[in-house]
Amino acid sequence: MNVAIIGASGYTGLELVKILINHPKFNITYIANSTGEQNVQDLHPCLKDVIDIEVSKADAKEVSKVADLAFLALPHKTSMFFAKELLELGVKVVDLSADYRLDLETYEKHYCPHEDKEHIKDSVYGLPEYYGEELKASNLVANPGCFPTAALLALLPFMDVIDADAQIFIDAKTGMSGAGKGLKEITHFGHLNENCHSYNPFKHRHMPEIEEKVKLLKDVDCQINFVPYLLPVTRGMIVSVFATLKEEVDVKEILNNAYNDSEFVRIRETPVDLKSTAGTNYCDIFVDRNKKALFINSSIDNLLRGASSQAVVNANIMCGFEEGEGIPKIAYVP
Amino acid sequence: MNVAIIGASGYTGLELVKILINHPKFNITYIANSTGEQNVQDLHPCLKDVIDIEVSKADAKEVSKVADLAFLALPHKTSMFFAKELLELGVKVVDLSADYRLDLETYEKHYCPHEDKEHIKDSVYGLPEYYGEELKASNLVANPGCFPTAALLALLPFMDVIDADAQIFIDAKTGMSGAGKGLKEITHFGHLNENCHSYNPFKHRHMPEIEEKVKLLKDVDCQINFVPYLLPVTRGMIVSVFATLKEEVDVKEILNNAYNDSEFVRIRETPVDLKSTAGTNYCDIFVDRNKKALFINSSIDNLLRGASSQAVVNANIMCGFEEGEGIPKIAYVP
Amino acid sequence: MNVAIIGASGYTGLELVKILINHPKFNITYIANSTGEQNVQDLHPCLKDVIDIEVSKADAKEVSKVADLAFLALPHKTSMFFAKELLELGVKVVDLSADYRLDLETYEKHYCPHEDKEHIKDSVYGLPEYYGEELKASNLVANPGCFPTAALLALLPFMDVIDADAQIFIDAKTGMSGAGKGLKEITHFGHLNENCHSYNPFKHRHMPEIEEKVKLLKDVDCQINFVPYLLPVTRGMIVSVFATLKEEVDVKEILNNAYNDSEFVRIRETPVDLKSTAGTNYCDIFVDRNKKALFINSSIDNLLRGASSQAVVNANIMCGFEEGEGIPKIAYVP
Amino acid sequence: MNVAIIGASGYTGLELVKILINHPKFNITYIANSTGEQNVQDLHPCLKDVIDIEVSKADAKEVSKVADLAFLALPHKTSMFFAKELLELGVKVVDLSADYRLDLETYEKHYCPHEDKEHIKDSVYGLPEYYGEELKASNLVANPGCFPTAALLALLPFMDVIDADAQIFIDAKTGMSGAGKGLKEITHFGHLNENCHSYNPFKHRHMPEIEEKVKLLKDVDCQINFVPYLLPVTRGMIVSVFATLKEEVDVKEILNNAYNDSEFVRIRETPVDLKSTAGTNYCDIFVDRNKKALFINSSIDNLLRGASSQAVVNANIMCGFEEGEGIPKIAYVP
Structure with missing residues (x-):
């Protein structure tokens, strides 16, 4: 073709x-x-x-x-x-x-x-x-955008057990290639090397994309609070989703059930990292909770899966x- | 002396x-x-x-x-x-x-x-x-530990206006020097370069240190959920504190009032970065909110202020x- | 098979x-x-x-x-x-x-x-x-060793026109993966990041390997002076070969003739870089001269072509x- | 003042x-x-x-x-x-x-x-x-320029014992800050990170500066062949000077004698590195030889000593x- x-x-x-x-x-x-x-x-x-x-x-x-x-x-x-x-x-x-x-x-x-x-x-x-x-x-x-890909794959399986009245926070760290090949101050080596910072916290255009898809797919109104960070790496993206559970459920089982048959989502037993997905279409996901506090951790190659x-x-x-x-x-x- | x-x-x-x-x-x-x-x-x-x-x-x-x-x-x-x-x-x-x-x-x-x-x-x-x-x-x-230093300086001014019944999440990113000069797999260049990952999420020993000091200083019982990340940089630490406000207050004013006279806390109008504090004793702090969702963003040199x-x-x-x-x-x- | x-x-x-x-x-x-x-x-x-x-x-x-x-x-x-x-x-x-x-x-x-x-x-x-x-x-x-691969592919086409009585110098820079996955001080992130240094100058075991193959293939006795450097990158190798020409010949033509039919050697019109060969079996080579001073510049992925x-x-x-x-x-x- | x-x-x-x-x-x-x-x-x-x-x-x-x-x-x-x-x-x-x-x-x-x-x-x-x-x-x-500072401090003590009829080669590696704060393709993070390459080999403007000062200070006409490389680091410069000795002399003694009283030149017993001089005005120098082949190795902070x-x-x-x-x-x- x-x-x-x-x-x-x-x-x-x-x-x-x-x-x-x-x-x-x-x-x-x-x-x-x-x-x-x-x-x-x-x-x-x-x-x-x-x-x-x-x-x-x-x-x-x-x-x-x-x-x-x-x-x-x-x-x-x-x-x-x-x-x-x-x-x-x-x-x-x-x-x-x-x-x-x-x-x-x-x-x-x-x-x-x-x-x-x-x-x-x-x-x-x-x-x-x-x-x-x-x-x-x-x-x-x-x-989809790179951030929504990583965030939605992490978040969607849990929308039924998340307390939608509590705030959902997403702390998303991306390699600089998401900012493109064009010359910009934030991707100048002298600026980014040995550095890390947030940009457009709560104002990034991927925030409404995530909210809209959660609403469409899960029929839940919730407030997604999205903070992107720039990492001093070329490629890769790693996301923390923080939310509050309605009850203390088995979050690992929920994740396994959600992606049991998915060719390109891998469930991890330990926190995910950038390098295991860089170069691939995989989305790696790890989940854990502290009582009702939920941490979902996903990683993708921002240029490939993203x-x-x-x-x-x-x-x-x-x-x-x-x-x-x-x-x-x-x-x-x- | x-x-x-x-x-x-x-x-x-x-x-x-x-x-x-x-x-x-x-x-x-x-x-x-x-x-x-x-x-x-x-x-x-x-x-x-x-x-x-x-x-x-x-x-x-x-x-x-x-x-x-x-x-x-x-x-x-x-x-x-x-x-x-x-x-x-x-x-x-x-x-x-x-x-x-x-x-x-x-x-x-x-x-x-x-x-x-x-x-x-x-x-x-x-x-x-x-x-x-x-x-x-x-x-x-x-x-104090490096993470508690950065987290407490960010969090403490807001404890009076934070809803302590809601979860508090801390996503803290550190340069590798916090892991010391000894040889470890996570600080091997081949592992860490171009990489980034969380470790001991919700289980790091600095979590109880933060909770205890919040309790002692502000007499508030709250659940602090702490997730540390390792960055591919040598020096520096940058922290996201996410919490829920009781009401939609002027968070910038609260921050200014808290550290108006502090020689080594600098209030920033834009998100903080690693490099502006690396090599110094400063703690830089930025704050913003999305309705009742609060984002406090602090940066220190983990080896110096930390x-x-x-x-x-x-x-x-x-x-x-x-x-x-x-x-x-x-x-x-x- | x-x-x-x-x-x-x-x-x-x-x-x-x-x-x-x-x-x-x-x-x-x-x-x-x-x-x-x-x-x-x-x-x-x-x-x-x-x-x-x-x-x-x-x-x-x-x-x-x-x-x-x-x-x-x-x-x-x-x-x-x-x-x-x-x-x-x-x-x-x-x-x-x-x-x-x-x-x-x-x-x-x-x-x-x-x-x-x-x-x-x-x-x-x-x-x-x-x-x-x-x-x-x-x-x-x-x-072959990684350094000899990059050095010999650069040097061999020119042995007939090089003055073998003059010193041949090789300044070879390698990514750290050549030092292996085992934990060593020189590949500790705190040591290597933002750093660069030579190791075993004139004493590396790849020096006799280069000399021996030059002798075997070109029947020339010459003194190869080899200085390896460690770069703060994971993957890749880039080599400067410096030698003295017998006469001011067309070095680009010599290079083209040598590798015209080679599937995995690419002749470059500008100096080579690490990233164009990283992930591949290619050896990229560039050559230039300053009167009788010869500079041959080759790049390979140390883990792949090397x-x-x-x-x-x-x-x-x-x-x-x-x-x-x-x-x-x-x-x-x- | x-x-x-x-x-x-x-x-x-x-x-x-x-x-x-x-x-x-x-x-x-x-x-x-x-x-x-x-x-x-x-x-x-x-x-x-x-x-x-x-x-x-x-x-x-x-x-x-x-x-x-x-x-x-x-x-x-x-x-x-x-x-x-x-x-x-x-x-x-x-x-x-x-x-x-x-x-x-x-x-x-x-x-x-x-x-x-x-x-x-x-x-x-x-x-x-x-x-x-x-x-x-x-x-x-x-x-002085940054490259001439590092190269001349290395080379000058040896001009009396170097065979000026043989080629002198300088392979000089610099951090990107030498290219300035302005936005350029070669200092874009996506280009330079995990990369390394030469630029303007034999044509850099610091080459005539080095030749002129050698002539003025030592009254020797020689051909300096200068090849600069860009390193994926922000700060620092490390130089290989390769030359041919007239005879097999004690090069370490020559170096010690040259800078015995110098406050800002440090003689090293092992190859120099970027990080030991970064942040300082020191020039670190190491020297070794292989029979008549000479290797002088110097390091400076390109923004400070340079x-x-x-x-x-x-x-x-x-x-x-x-x-x-x-x-x-x-x-x-x-």
Whole structure:
């Protein structure tokens, strides 16, 4: 099946290329960014001798001639214009931006006016453990944000036993690659090395995404208080979810039951770490409690399970392939 | 005033040497570890040409001949034997171990049987912002743990407005130097680099220390749920305290009022970071809330404010000097 | 083809497992270390749900029952005992230790007395670009050291134009994984982080290995002066070779001619870096000169091209498979 | 003595502030950058509560009213305009840029046309071990580059015994702070972390600076071949100098004799490391040889001995103070 990658310059675009090169079912026929006129080897010198394909200036009509499905690794707002045009041309879309993740109203409150009101209502949220069935029939998948992926996979199994009147706190630590390849002060080596700090506490745009999905999936109104931290590492994300249980239940059993059959969630007996998931699509989860105080601890690779490999899992499901076809499982350890 | 450093081999011992070399009032007359027969320059090659003094095999009687005050940078249990002997010989003691930090009962529950029941009840907890008066008259100061220092300075100002029936969660991230200079798997570079993970969640020995001091200082019974994380950095500690407010109060004003006159607490308008306090005795604190959800964010140098420089502040106060005499204030930035 | 991995506890053992899991021709039937009685998932928790196989206590006879070829990722001296027994049982061996890399005399001078004098003389040095033909017929391959791999691939093409009377200097920087998973002071995070230093300058055991191979392959006697440095990174190796040219020749052309047909050597137009080869079997090389002063700059992944993936390339060649079958080419970037 | 710091926004400006705050003889009366209208605490948040002084828009006449000596931490070319004006107003200058380091001809070849031809010929090169006497009488000191400081201190003692017809190679590794606080791709965390690479091999502007000073001080024409590397650390510099001896002499004795009386050069018996000098003005040097092959190994803090603390040493000497007054000697270890 022929696929296109639109937005190949950034980290998630590179990860898509890396996964799809070796994918047994997908074949990359088109790679684009905003400028074109380069070989992908010049864009990413690590790909020298690995793949030889021109990078085009992104053009939806050209995509529709050579590909049946497109991955959009674009900034929000830019993405919706491409998605709309591609869908009208009959190309399936997996969108890695925020543009189709939220209800229209929530989106416009936290981002900007939406220019594709038609498709946003039909998009499926690409968290395979919870939307597997809907994904099979979908032409437009909104790939979740990295923080919501790690937080929701941790939190959702416990919503029935959590006291929703008590505060839920999420302390989420991410590697810097989530901030992208562009030059920013917070990702300058002199700033971040040997450092660690929070940013946008209680104000990050992934907070409403988590709240909305909890409401949709579990029909619970609760206040999610989300504090992200930047870690001095390139890759990986590790999350603490803190909540209050209604009663002192067996939280390990709940977790095991929730993900017993999940190919890409691993239950851990000890606290999770970044490195065991870096390079893979796994979400590792550990849970413990102190009387009624609940600690759920999840770890993902922010660029893979938090973006590109989850996008390919979604594409696999959309196309009727096995969920795990061509999906990386072997961590970069050491 | 002549002082001794017992336990000079480790990181906190080295930090004591580094501070005291340039201290205007204290004069190092004795340095010891468990083996002796070395120059301190051999023990810490970075001190070559900076200080020239023999390292002795630790001996309390020898200390009493040459020093009026001793800093003990020893493992718990070892420390209490030295402290006891030194106090009986008339030497003031600042103990950096856990041996005199807790009530006897709490100590024996979490550590081991105590061998100096006489002095433990007279020790003063060396958190200067809260025990400044008691420190002036004390001969035995129990220097707080690094996590309790950062957590208590953040939490204590808010205990009056926090709903003590709701869970309090502390997500505390520390640089690896807190785990010491000894070789351990968790501080092997191949394990920790590009990694991050929790350890002993809800079970760390600093949890009862925080609970006990909150109870003593604020007369509040509450459940503190403490989760420490290890960061891939050498030095520094950054803490999230999450709690629930009784009402939606002005938390910034509360924080300002609490530390308006404190030389070594800095209120920040933006989230704190590791590097602004690394190399100093400062505790930086930021606070914010989301309706009734409270986030207090503090940062210290775990080896300085969390150990050695706080020990020297305590010694300054015990000896009638200015709190800030010879105390480092200039961060290692960049 | 069934293969065994002896010595699965360390980093190179893990890398062998990771490569062979997905190898299209080799099938892992036996994994061993010195203790056994574990699942490989307990030995390397990152392999949870990826491979399910018991780790045996290493036993050559058991190997011969279930495998046709064995990879030995063992310490030197231990390795020769296993290799000898396996070869006598008809099992092909790729030995990652130093035991079969050198002439007997050179080996015994720099390591220890050799206990398998019979096989050492028949072993083939597993640098595929230079010993490809000999490897095809070999039953015992001595996998090169990481430093010699990077240094020889850089140096060998230029030996004809280098003034062998002038000194050749090699300044080689390695990630810490070369020092292994065992706890050592130099790989303690508190020591290595934000640090860099040389070790064993002019005295490292890889120096005679480089000199010997230059002599054997190019029939040139020259003095190689080798200085290794430890970098504060986990993975990767980058080498400066400095030499003096006989005349001011076109060094870029020489390099291109040398590796025009090599699948796993990439010529770079700009200085090489660690990350473009980390995770792959590539050796990247850049060359430049300042009049007669020559600078050759090579980079490899010390655990892969410097150990485990080169071992599998050698096994591929020994077994008549394509050199590149199942060999990693996609770097860990970012 | 009142001093000014012009160019306070960057790393070297910050280091000057940090040293001069605690200097017993110098008093900061003026701090400037190119925009002004800020408190230095806003420019460098780590200085909160440590120093309270306005940052001015740089103006030479204002400087001359309040200071007797100015440190210029400015880009080259900008610096010469300020220096010229300040000197004409009677203010002593320590210039941290390249503008007065070289002979006019060499400068214009490697940088740009010079606009202060009058003063360049009178400037003194601020390497105190070799220009101590000239510095005493100087009003204009050109502070050496970081690489030349580390390389010359290593190389100069051996010029008499080195074969100047053979190539001299310098492999110099620096922390990223030498590339400054401005955002650049090579200092983006995603690029540099877990990475290492050379840049401008044989073409760096510090190469002619080293050659010129060797010629001036030792009257030897030789070819210096300089290759800088970027390390994934913030601070520090470590250098390999490789040369060929005329004869097999006692190189350790030569080194000891050269720096026996030097306060800020430490001879090491084992290879030097970054961390023992980070935070200090020390240059650590180790030397070894393999027959006639010479390896000299030096380490400095690139921002201190390679810039700001050496500048203050030079100011001390220019003003008749002790060389070591207020100069940092205690490393940041761990």
